[in-house]
Each structure stands twice: as C-alpha cells, then as structure tokens.
Amino acid sequence: MQYPEPISKLMDSYMKLPGIGAKTAARLAFFTIDMDEEDVTDFAKSLISAKRDLHYCSICGNITESDPCDICRDKDRDRSTILVVEDVKDVMALERVREYHGLYHVLHGILSPIEGTGPEDINIPSLLKRLQSEEVQEVILATNASAEGEATATYLSRLIRPAGIKVTRLAHGLSVGSDIEYADEITLLKAVEGRREI
Ligand SMILES: [Zn+2]
Numbered sequence: 001m002q003y004p005e006p007i008s009k010l011m012d013s014y015m016k017l018p019g020i021g022a023k024t025a026a027r028l029a030f031f032t033i034d035m036d037e038e039d040v041t042d043f044a045k046s047l048i049s050a051k052r053d054l055h056y057c058s059i060c061g062n063i064t065e066s067d068p069c070d071i072c073r074d075k076d077r078d079r080s081t082i083l084v085v086e087d088v089k090d091v092m093a094l095e096r097v098r099e100y101h102g103l104y105h106v107l108h109g110i111l112s113p114i115e116g117t118g119p120e121d122i123n124i125p126s127l128l129k130r131l132q133s134e135e136v137q138e139v140i141l142a143t144n145a146s147a148e149g150e151a152t153a154t155y156l157s158r159l160i161r162p163a164g165i166k167v168t169r170l171a172h173g174l175s176v177g178s179d180i181e182y183a184d185e186i187t188l189l190k191a192v193e194g195r196r197e198i
Contacts, residue, residue: 061106080137168195
C-alpha cells in the first residue's frame with residue numbers, strides 16, 4: 001500500500017535524521033498527524049529558526065546566534081587558554097561544568113586517515129591562525145579518548161609546542177573511547193583539573 005504523498009514526504013524528511021529508519025519514520029509521521037496543529041506549527045518553526053538563526057562563530061567555530069559568539073566576546077573569559085574540542089556539543093558539556101573560564105576552539109571533526117580527513121578538512125588552520133594573533137599561553141586538547149582523538153591531539157601538540165605554547169591533554173577519568181559529550185559533570189571537572197602536559 002502506498003502512503004498518501006504528504007505522509008511519504010514527511011517520512012522521507014524523518015529518514016534524513018540519524019538513526020531513523022523507515023519503520024520509525026512511519027511511526028513519527030503518523031504521530032505528527034495526530035499532534036495539535038499548534039504543536040506542529042511550533043515544531044516546524046523551531047526547525048526553520050534553528051537553521052536560519054544559528055551560525056558558526058567565525059573565531060572559535062562554536063554555534064551561535066551572533067558572530068563572534070558570546071564566549072569569544074566575553075571580556076571576563078581567560079584569553080590565555082584555548083580548549084580544543086571535536087564538536088559543538090563538547091563545548092556545551094564543558095560549559096555546564098562552569099569551572100572552565102577560558103576560550104574554545106571547535107574542530108568540527110577529527111583527523112582520520114581512513115575516512116580521508118586531513119588537517120585542512122577540519123578547523124585546524126583557523127586554530128593555528130588564532131595562536132599567532134592572540135595571547136595564548138596554553139592549549140588544552142580535549143579531543144575524545146578514541147584512537148583518532150589521540151592521534152589528532154598528538155598531531156596538534158607537535159604543531160603547537162614549537163611556538164612556545166604549553167600544550168595539555170585532558171586527564172581522561174573518561175574511559176578509553178568515551179565521549180566528552182556524554183561524560184558526567186564531575187568526571188569532566190576532574191578531567192580539566194587533572195590535565196597533563198604533552
Ligand atoms: Zn566564538
């Protein structure tokens with residue numbers, strides 16, 4: 001049986017989301033049809049607004065409504081420290097801890113020879129540029145504790161250390177392969193406090 005076109009179109013949209021197959025998409029589509037019109041309108045508006053009103057900060061790569069982002073513009077933040085993460089969600093996880101007061105740099109990915117991701121494909125050139133122009137004394141490498149995360153940290157450390165900048169790595173109380181995004185706040189706090197020089 002063919003679904004009516006509005007439903008199949010809605011299913012196609014849901015299936016573009018990660019981890020959603022045809023069955024779940026059908027369930028979500030039919031659920032949406034049963035929702036209040038007001039809720040559906042709000043949902044559609046949030047989708048459009050999230051896409052239209054959010055951008056990546058031209059300095060640090062964080063997600064923001066205004067460029068530069070609030071963190072880069074905040075005069076109370078410690079400008080001598082930059083914490084490097086893979087993903088915007090990692091910034092949010094670390095900000096929830098409220099113990100880190102420096103700046104961030106979001107790589108938007110990780111070096112991966114297997115997937116053909118090189119330094120130019122992620123936000124590494126912009127990080128190196130920042131290090132030349134800003135008063136940075138320490139770079140904290142907070143890529144995840146995966147093989148690629150470690151390799152990316154080692155690569156960055158070799159590039160940055162010769163400039164006389166202290167390079168540290170988060171003390172991963174986090175187990176190997178675990179993501180910063182999912183770590184609890186105490187683990188993250190300890191990881192930042194116990195960072196070691198590499
Ligand atoms: Zn920023």
